[in-house]
Amino acid sequence: MFNRGSVSLLSDGASEGNASLFVKQVDTRSKGRYKCVVNNVTVTYVVAAVEAPIRTVSIDMNPSGLIQCSTKDVYPAPVVQWSTKPRLNPAFLQPITRMVPGGKGLFKVESVLQQNSSFDYTYECNITSKYGTHTRTASLQLQEINSSEGKDLVIPCKAPKKLQSFSLVWTFTTANKTTDILTYNSQTRKSRSFWDNAELEEDDALKGDVSLTLENPVVSDHSGIYTCTFSGAETQHLTQSRVVIASAKQEKGFIKYNLWMLGIVAGLIALLVLTLVIKRYRAKSKRKQERAQEDAEMQSMNPDKTSDEPQAIQPSSSHS
Template identity: 40%
Template sequence: MQLFSKSNKSVLHTLFKIYTLLWTHSCGQNKIPDVHVTCIYSEDCILPCTFPPSTEEVVFQWYKQGTLIYSLLENGDESVNNISVFTDEVSHGNASLHLQFSSVKSRGRYKCVVNTTKAILESHVIVKIEAPIHGIAIGVSPTEHLHCSSTGVYPAPLLIWSTEPRSASTSLQAVTRMRADSNDLYSIDSTLKKMCTNSNLTYICSITSKYSSQSWKASLLQTEMSLNNGQNLVIPCMAPKNLKNFTLTWTFLSMNTQTDILTYYSQTQRIKNHWDDQAELDLNKALMGDGSLYLNNLGSKPSRTYACTFTGSQVKHIVQTLVKANASKAVLQTGNSGSKLWVLAIIVAALVLLCVSFYIYRKCQVGKSKDSWQDHQDDTEMQAMHRVNSVEELQAECKPHAEHNKDDSLAREKGKSNIM
């Protein structure tokens, strides 16, 4: 009986094909307009095929790209893996095909052929497969390059960079790369060099699916502000316009790591605070999109970066704020006139060097004058001593001669007296 059943089934299958071919060429054929169906990757999908309900027996077949993939005959059905029909619905005119765990290979042109005693109905279904965008990431590297990416997308999406204000968007030059994995799903990554002309630009990355069914946006703004030691601080952060049911997350960035500060959920108005003693939000303002962070008791801490992230439906907005101490700010401001300070420093150094040189020169001149004056004194004293010695020597030499003359005078006077 089993052999007879299989043989009978095979004969019926062959007869059905012949009958369908003859009916197609000899009789009229009702053709339904093409139906376009987009199936979501890895999810079940229904390919419609309907016909007027009939109390008589109905046989139908499904083809993909001309290849038979499902056949329902009188005594049973034949199908490939992951394909089925709702057999209980056939009597009600429903011959729709059920694709389970649709993949990229599921896309293509399908044909449904229904054979009744009254007519042959043929319909076509064009199947597209889409792996939707599930997330978008944006960030900035230490080299001042912006990065925007998304993974697991099909077909290949479109990525566009823009700025706010939009006037600067014309000079943006990005490098975008696309690659497919083993499941034919695409990953997209784009790199953009930051513009140095304007530090208040908001960079916007938009990723849109090929079928235009989705469009995700991620934006990034970097700002700076100063802080006095021990001062309480308010870091502003505003949500994009018309953003509903968002999540606000504040983080502290340090050495390429993120530390959570607090998270706020607008839908439930709940807050999860990791810095109870130092950080808080104004909940009334937060509900309206003002996510400013209030920080207390910061003390004397070095410059640091805080990040505010608004996440909503297909939207992500990040504001990174670099908080600097006043000393850093002073250095930053004086750095703008660095050339003037260098000139002033050089002039001061030159004046100091000139004064030192002049002082050394004067000191040397005074020393030389003292030595010259001392030498002159010594010479004068030596000359005086030589002069005195000469007089004494002359007196010593002249004294015997005078005495000799005196004796001669006395002798002459004595001789005169004797004569008399």
């Protein structure tokens, strides 16, 4: 239903036969079929569709490993589609999507997807209006990085090729607390760092490479989740990096552990080779014994025939 004063005829054109209706502050209640009757003769019906466009789409991964794509204040309920790069069979994705009506009949959309065990995939969420008038996209790339304490660390991040103009925010999350590291705007070409040991190369940033360089990272302060967020007019892209920094003691212990494990593996391999050699030698000796036994049995079954043959008679010599 309309409030009083929310609809009116366009007064300027009424005297000339223009009976167009002016609806103020359109909302979801404004949709429907309008009937116009002129002089009780001419009847015109107009069907009005109302749309609250998709303005922004956000994507993130929660601590439980679910990737969440969301938007709000949308009408009517949109269509949500997931994909990956490289491409995964849609049967392996199986997202769960909820569309909850909120204030003024507008929808809040949340779609969650279980992350694949591999860090080699980029997850893309597309939300399209029901009428197909526009689409907003959000994507999330996951990666894992291991480094050593005291060594400068570069965390890679590049803008999608189709994203020409963007604003960028680097954040750091640990113990469920998120802080800003650095911001950059591709239009103004200006960056601002909130950490003394964090920077990006502005010449590379002009080409879309906004990789973050950390000088002399410390285990307790710099191990955590680093998120590089690009925001454009119709898209959002995140590169999320899980960074593990090992201390010098941990690294030495890791090397010793690896050497110890390598020694065990080498010993097991040597033992296996020795066992195979012994088995082969025993098998060969057994075959020799079996052959010797077979020869002896054959000889017992076929005794020497020279004793059964008649002896040649020697002619006697005559003496004169």
